[in-house]
Each structure stands twice: as C-alpha cells, then as structure tokens.
Amino acid sequence: MTRLVSAELLKLRTTRTALGFLAAITLLTLGLQAIGYATLDAFDEADLKQMLSGAGAVTALLLVLGIVATTGEYRHNTITSTVLVTPDRRRIVVSKLGAYVLTGAFLGLVAMAVSLAAGIPWLSARDISLDALDTGDYAGLVVGGMYAAALAGGIGVAIGTIVRNQVAAVVGTLIYLFVVEPALTLIDDEVYGYTIGGGLGAVSADTGDNLLDPVPGGLILLAWMVVLGAIGAALEQRRDVV
C-alpha cells in the first residue's frame, strides 16, 4: 500500500496541478487575511483566530484538488493504466485517500505557515496585541488547519470516486458546500454541525455559529470521509472502466 500511495503522490508531483493549487492556496490565504483586516474590528481572541486560521479558508480548495485528481484519471483515461497495475479497485481508492490526506496535511501546513508568517508581523506592525492567543491556541490553529485540510483532500477523493465526471463533481460539491449545507440551518440550527462544512469549520477554528467542538467535529469529518470513501470503493468494484 505504501508503494501505491507513493505512486499517487508521484502522479501529483509530475503535473503542474499541484503547483497551481499551491499558488492558489497561498494567494487565497493572504487574500482572506487582507479581508480580515478590513472587516474585523475587535481583534479579540475569536477575531485573531479567524484571521490566522489560514487553512480553514483553503479547505474548499483541497476538496476541489481531491476531486480534480481523482476525476482527472477518468478525464485523461489514465485510469486504465492504474487499474491494470492494481486490479483491486478498493486498493486504488484507499491509496488515493491516503495520498490526498497526506497532501492535504502538507498544504494545510503550508497555508498555516503563510498565514502566521504574514499575519503576525502585520498585526504587530499595526500595534494589535496578540496577547489573547497563547501557545496552545497557535498549536490548535496549526493542528486543526492541517487536519481540516487533510480530511478535505480525502473527502474530495471520495466524491471524485463516486462522481467520475470532473465538472459535475466540482460544481456539485461547491453548490452543496456553499448553498445546500448553509441552507440546512434554516431547517434546524443543530444540523449544520454535522455537515462537511460544519466539520471543517469546527476543526479549523472557524468562529461561526452552530459548530461542534473541534474533537467531535473532527470525528464527524472522519466519518464523512470513511462513509463516502466506502461508497466510492463499492461503486468502483462494480463499474466498468470505459
């Protein structure tokens, strides 16, 4: 399995997709931080966390990366070689999940590094006190950000396995994430905490309402990835590669 995960990571490194996403993640982190300066005013603990939680903002991009990487195999028909090498498709799904969880964790770390490296000097230069945050808060931001990004990558793979059409999978996921899930709060406030977006928010120090605590939120995310991944693997076993 290590071999297959390593091959998946090599696939990612040998196209320019990964570099594009790295650039997008960096720009998005910095951009959202700039918006934070413009809109936040209190700079209490919650505001500071929201400003510095770079990875929280990039989880949507990681979902898309997982989807693009997985559906790209169908789009470019490289899935044929992949299945010929590994006829047991469940192993393919598991190796992709592993590879994109690792990739997500790495890119989450990059986003947090960019966010802290840019944000702390910027805040200090404007004489905004960072005293509200202690070492544990920073550690929580980094770990939570990496975890959210990692699971977003994995959930993206699972979605891309279920919906092989790249455009449909990306568009459908974004609509689901930004329209359907928030709309659920209209029905019941509590429900949002159990959604993908709610789980991502809970672990990446989002300060929105209706979120679970980080640990249960993280478990919800894990459950989403495992369930969607299992559905994807079961479908893969049955479907033809055409």
Place this chain on the structure above:
Amino acid sequence: MIEVRSLTKRFGRVTAVDGVSFDVPSGVVTGFLGPNGAGKTTTLRMLLGLARPTSGTATIDGVPYARLPDPVGAVGAVLERSGFHPGRRGRDHLRTVARAAGIPEARVDETLRLVGMEQSGGRRVGGYSLGMRQRLALATALLGDPDILILDEPANGLDPQGIRWLRDFLRAYAAGGRTVLVSSHVLAEMSQTADAVIVIARGKVVAQGQIAELAAPSGAVEVRSPGAERLAAALRSRGFGVEAGSDGTLIVTGAEPAEIGDLALSEGVAIHRLAERAASLEDVFLELTGEEATPG
C-alpha cells in the same frame, strides 16, 4: 495461454459481445480481426478486468486478470483508449506506473529505448503525435517485461515506418516464446503480422485458424488467351466450369493449370496468362464479417 469461454457483454438491450470463445496460444502472434464496432475492444476490456462480463469467463494462465499475482509482469496491454495526462512528461508517466507496480526506475529508460523514445521521453505528452502516444502506450505495456502482450488497434496513428517497426517488434516478441494478441480492423496489417487469426463480427466469432488456412487457394484458375472463345468451348465440353470475363480472360474451375495448358496446346490456342487464384484474405474477411466493401 489466454482462454475465453462464452464471453458475453450486454449494454442495456445491445449485445456487444455474444458468447465469444477462443484460445490464444503462446509463441505466436494472434490477430483479433473484425470491423469497427464488432466487439473487439469490449472483449479485450473484459479479458483485462476493466469491464465485467454479463456472463462467461476470460482467463490468463488459468485465472481471471484481477487474480493474477503479478498482473504487470504477466500481461502488458496497449488499449485504444489508454490515456496520458497531457501535462505529464512521457517518462514521468512510465515512472508512476513503475512505482505502483514496484518496478525499478532503471526499467523506465530501458522501455523508452525499446520503443525508440529515448529522445522524447522528457517532453510533455500534450505535445506528442498520435504515433508517439502509441509508442508510449507500448512502453507502458512493456514495463513489467510481460509474457503476454495484448494490443488494441496499435497501428492506429502510426506512419508506414512505424507500422513496419511495430510488425517486426511483435514478431520478434512472439518468436521469443511469448504470446501476442493484437486486434485490428485492417486486414492487410494482420496478413503480414499474425500467424493465426480470430475473426469477430457483430459480437460473435465467425472464424478462427491459421492465416494460411483461411486464405487457401480457391481452386479457380485465371486464363487469358487471344483464342478465349475456342478454349472456353473446349473446356466446357470436358465438363469444367468456365466464366468468361472481358478482354479474353476466363475463370476456370475444376481444372488444374496443367490440364488447361495441355488442352490449349491440343486446340492450337496461345496462352498469355495462366494463374491459380488464391482467395484473397480480404475476400474471406468481407465474406465472414458480412461487410460490403464501401468505395472510399
């Protein structure tokens, strides 16, 4: 050894492959012939575990592809729709496959050399010609140094030199005691490459055997003579079948060339041409597959 038994695939109400059975022996090139849409690709995809048969079995060395302990070392496949990421370099494509299969990276450069791509392996696939893609697909198939090569329309996109190179390559591969199964809808390609053929049409196997058997002499002799009418009458009087063509050509059935020559001498008729007619493989193919030649 490839064994296919009663293999059937239905897509909704369409039966693409209908009870196909055949064996592919080792050490020879076997052609898998049929018009476009006959079910060749679907059959090969089921053989390789990419598509699930509706019924029937396809085994390689006695087991389905998916249960081979080392699939890449047992079978190399070039499929019509095997693809590459356009932004990935050819060599990197091979590296990803080698990595997943646990094949050392040195083999990547070896296979690039085998298909004559050592110069272009470093370029991104998006800039490749169709022929280069086919070579890269072949290199991918060769990574595991497999005992069996399965190729679906490998000559598509190759220029005449490429086709000749491929033909020589496949013959040499089979000569080493390995198995080659190669599909094509172009008969001329097969007659020079394959030892045996399996002909498929509308999802069914319509013939299989040695190329030489399928293209057996038809038993007809073509004769051209300035005294065609007189010769025809003499032949008919001896009970041979004669069909008169234009410009003094006769198609004679039932007679050996020697008999016709002797008869012509005794009749005092000159012979300008006397030739046994082999049934062209093309005729056999068109007859078997029920396809009418369409003027192109």
